[in-house]
Amino acid sequence: MFIISAEKFFFWREKQLLKGGDKKSLNLLIDLLGGLSNNHLNFLKIRSEKNFKLKIKLESLEKFWDIHLRTSTPIQYLAGVSYWRDLKLEVSNKVLIPRSETELMIEIISGRFKNKDDQITFVDLGTGSGAIAIALALHNQHWNGIAIDIDKNAIEIAKRNFSNNANQSNLKFYVGNWWEPLQNFKREIDLAVANPPYIPKDIYKELPKEVKNFEPQNALLGGEDGLDHIREIVQYAPSYLKDKGWLLIENHFDQSSRVENLFHENKFTSVEVLKDFSGIGRFTIGRYK
Numbered sequence: 001m002f003i004i005s006a007e008k009f010f011f012w013r014e015k016q017l018l019k020g021g022d023k024k025s026l027n028l029l030i031d032l033l034g035g036l037s038n039n040h041l042n043f044l045k046i047r048s049e050k051n052f053k054l055k056i057k058l059e060s061l062e063k064f065w066d067i068h069l070r071t072s073t074p075i076q077y078l079a080g081v082s083y084w085r086d087l088k089l090e091v092s093n094k095v096l097i098p099r100s101e102t103e104l105m106i107e108i109i110s111g112r113f114k115n116k117d118d119q120i121t122f123v124d125l126g127t128g129s130g131a132i133a134i135a136l137a138l139h140n141q142h143w144n145g146i147a148i149d150i151d152k153n154a155i156e157i158a159k160r161n162f163s164n165n166a167n168q169s170n171l172k173f174y175v176g177n178w179w180e181p182l183q184n185f186k187r188e189i190d191l192a193v194a195n196p197p198y199i200p201k202d203i204y205k206e207l208p209k210e211v212k213n214f215e216p217q218n219a220l221l222g223g224e225d226g227l228d229h230i231r232e233i234v235q236y237a238p239s240y241l242k243d244k245g246w247l248l249i250e251n252h253f254d255q256s257s258r259v260e261n262l263f264h265e266n267k268f269t270s271v272e273v274l275k276d277f278s279g280i281g282r283f284t285i286g287r288y289k
């Protein structure tokens with residue numbers, strides 16, 4: 001721990017912002033790398049504390065900030081961690097930084113599985129850092145989860161995230177393409193969730209460089225119209241879901257009616273499009289038959 005005077009710290013923080021970047025990113029850097037969260041900072045301010053404790057020296061923090069300004073590396077990759085819901089997850093450029101809109105998937109699911117005693121088998125297809133799967137496994141200890149990703153590096157990260165955030169064993173991990181590792185679970189899945197790559201090719205090319213230059217292309221790009229992977233997931237879902245099993249998929253801002261049609265074409269019923277906090281039809285949910 002490094003002790004620094006409050007006065008020096010605030011002066012330093014103002015100086016960093018004059019160099020560029022935005023306050024939110026700087027605060028995240030101070031939190032993730034310096035160990036001083038915004039809430040804690042406000043608390044110290046209210047108590048008129050004269051000194052703050054930091055995990056690393058200001059000079060080191062400044063070096064990270066300069067790299068961020070120079071290269072646009074996302075703060076979460078510089079720190080190797082990201083917040084998502086109440087979790088602190090390890091991330092690297094092998095996994096997408098979990099997005100806040102995806103957090104809603106957990107509420108959508110918990111709203112549909114109200115009976116806490118139900119024992120269900122769920123899968124998270126394309127788990128990345130493991131965010132969705134870990135949150136679901138923690139939501140209900142009776143649930144048995146399977147987290148799948150095509151990238152074995154991602155699975156290693158997801159496994160570590162599970163053991164660092166949970167003290168339970170209701171989540172298994174497999175490397176493979178979408179449903180492929182589930183050959184022994186045919187018609188046994190109660191719930192499948194996925195936040196697959198869904199960005200159309202032309203939009204992908206124009207993504208901001210902090211996304212395009214750093215986040216894994218295979219977690220973002222969904223082919224010409226963005227729907228390549230969603231089509232594959234929906235098409236094969238009937239082989240793995242139980243009758244009345246649920247499928248919930250995140251999609252791009254303008255894809256919901258096409259995804260809704262895909263669900264209908266593959267015999268899904270009770271199909272609904274649900275909005276994210278920005279009012280965008282971001283999630284499609286349905287039941288098999």
Ligand code: GLN
Nearest residue numbers: 195196197198199219220
């Ligand atoms: N929501 C992410 C983004 O806009 C995309 C995630 C995805 O393709 N699944 O960067």
